[in-house]
Amino acid sequence: MSSRPIDRLLVPRNVALVGGTWTDAVAKSCQTIGFDGPVWRIHPTRPSTATTHYFRSIDELPEAPDATFLAAPNRDVPAVAAALKRRGAGGFVCFAAGFSETATEEGLRLTRELDEAAGDLPFFGPNCYGFINFFDRVALWPDQVVGEPTRRGVALICQSGTISLNLMFSQRSLPIGYLITVGNQQRVALEDLIELMCDDDRVTAFGLYIEGIKDPARFARAVDKARRAGKPIALVKTGRTAAAARTTQSHTGALAGVDVVFDAYCRDAGIARLDSLGALCETLKVLHAGGPLPGRRVLILGASGGDMAMTADTARDLGLEFPPIEPSNVTRLRDILSERVTIANPFDFHTYIWFDLPKLHALFSESTRAGYDAVGFMVDCPPPETTDPKSYYEAIDQFISAARDAPSRGAVISSLPESMAAVTRKACLAGGVVPLQGQRDALVALDAAGSIGEVWGGARRVELRIPQQTGGATRALTEADGKAALCAYGLAVPKADVVAPDQVAATASRIGFPVVLKAVGEHLQHKSEVGGVIVNVRTPADAAAGAAKLATLSDRILVEEMIADGVAEILVGVMVDAQFGQVLLLGAGGITTELWHDTVTLLPPFTAQSIEAGLKRLTVWKLLAGFRGKPAGDVAALVEAALAVTRYAADHLETLSELDVNPIIVRPAGRGAVAVDTLIRLAEET
DSSP states (O other), X not given: OOHHHHHHHHSOSSEEEESSHHHHHHHHHHHHHTOOSOEEEEOSSOOOOSSOOEESSGGGSSSOOSEEEEOSOGGGHHHHHHHHHHHTOOOEEEOOOOSGGGOSHHXXXXXXXXXXXXXXXXXXXXXXXXXXXXXXXXXXOXXXXXXXXXXXXXXXXXXXXXXXXXXXXXXXXXXXXXXXXXXTOSSSOHHHHHHHHTTOTTEEEEEEEESOOSOHHHHHHHHHHHHHTTOOEEEEXXXXXXXXXXXXXXXXXXXXXXXXXXXXXHHHHTOEEESSHHHXXXXXXXXXXXXSOSOSBEEEEEXXXXXXXHHHHHTTTSOOBOOOOOHHHHXXXXXXXXXXXXXXXXXXXXSTTTTOHHHHHHHHHHHTTSSOSEEEEEOOOOOTTTSOOHHHHHHHHHHHHHHTTOSSEEEEEESSGGGSOHHHHHHHHHTXXXXXESHHHHHHHHHHHHHHHHHHTSSOOOOOBOOOOOOOOEEEXXXXXXXXXXXXXXXXXXXXXXEOGGGHHHHHHHHOSSEEEXXXXXXXXXXXXGTOEEEEEOSHHHHXXXXXXXXXXXXXXXXXXXXXXXXXXXXXXXXXXXXXXXXXXXXXXXXXXXXXXXEEEEOSSXXXXXXXXXXXXXXXXXXXXXXXTOOOBOHHHHHHHHHHHHHHHHHTTTTEXXXXXXXXXXOBTTSOEXXXXXXXXXXXXX
């Protein structure tokens, strides 16, 4: 999508409105926002009045319209789109519904007709609420317009009209530059808009409400462009509880569902994924007010022990850090506050100096220069309509003044969203301090902004590997064949041999006891569930007896060295996500895989550093690091084993469906990591 035609749609000189009652609301929106160009009304039967002239068709307009709001019946939409194309129009909003979102034959037919009729015209929708451009005072919007024109603000792009209204109606003082709904994304998708608006210096950040991504590869390119332009992205995406729409036979496929992969993409790409609209608003305010935070080291202070105690509790599941205040800063703070105040983080500074404005200023100045990424002043103001909030406002003014030009980002935080008046929010934004409403949402916002900054501060960038797979039939390699394939890429495996049942005892003696016996066959992908595995075989007699038992399942038996000194068992797997391609899963392995669900999902490029960082996010890392006096595991060997798996996956990009190495037994440091079971599924050759 080139910027020239869509610019004409978003910043029109004139507007055409096609339809009846809904376009009345659009005409009012144009008036409310201050659009100063001509607004042409089109309806086949409505009579003209002294104030409003109605044209009967697009062809009657005095010139080609730059932007058109199309609220005609869906069956008429393709013809109107064709007329706009003939006139050389700039583009349109298709408000009408009943297209591809219905998944009906009629809806799909109308979608095809619209696509053909519109030619190369850009359009939003169908099933789309329209857009508001607060920068240039344009509103093709069939509802209330709330907000003021601005010179800098965030771009909100939503797949829901109601959600966009909710965000605009919120009393949060979020500076909005663009509010755009994309509906079915038939022609213009959210990734088109991100790419376009990266070049708009007025846009400070992107806020997205997503139900589905049209083109993940293009979305990823748009995200990377936004990062290079210094415009961070925060989003809410539905689908956290939806089951993955595919059947898998591996632990990897079952655990790395569609939503888990999207989570991993957001984390690795430096996108703040949030669970609520409140958290989205507060995060966007932080991003608008100065971009991502460099990290997540924060100091929260206030004149309340209760607020400070709740801060620590409320942030317990976040990645925020509350490091102690440095001794030199403690000394100066104590000079300001006296010995009566305990200097800590979170920091209850009590009310001894509440009415001493110079000391308040000194306190805030020292705090915002104490080496934190962000400093938050928690205060809830009484309602100005019925009380006198003067002393509260004065304290906030001192914080704003002290935070000006400080190295730490300043935030004023209210524990309840409604406890911060519009006048306070306005003063904060004007003074370069971010006003955050609601304790939980505020802390989530600081955490999210810090997580983006941490990613942006590194050199690593996500590189999706999306194969051109057909989704046809697959075949499973036997365990022995799978191990041999991975061994060629550097994965360590036990000494083993596949033999007939009558050769098991001799083979076990040659390999050396104890051994493990396994039935072999493509139909035995989960051998332990059918009694196809016998462990800790220590004598030839036991080996012969085990072979006789397994012979009922298979005429081939894998005899394998038993690894008995493991520190931990780890799952390493690769799956192919339908949208984001190949992903790597690390987690607790063996019998704990389904019990703990202790996993982390990574996207390429896969490096020793990213894999070790992923391992450290696991609960099982405590075992690998040496738990309660136990020996530490050979983490370097485990990382190399995971890299071997990713090398195999990269070389089989177009055919690999699923890959499980479960478990890799991690031995004590210096003794290696050995893969004792594998499952590989490849696409059938055609």
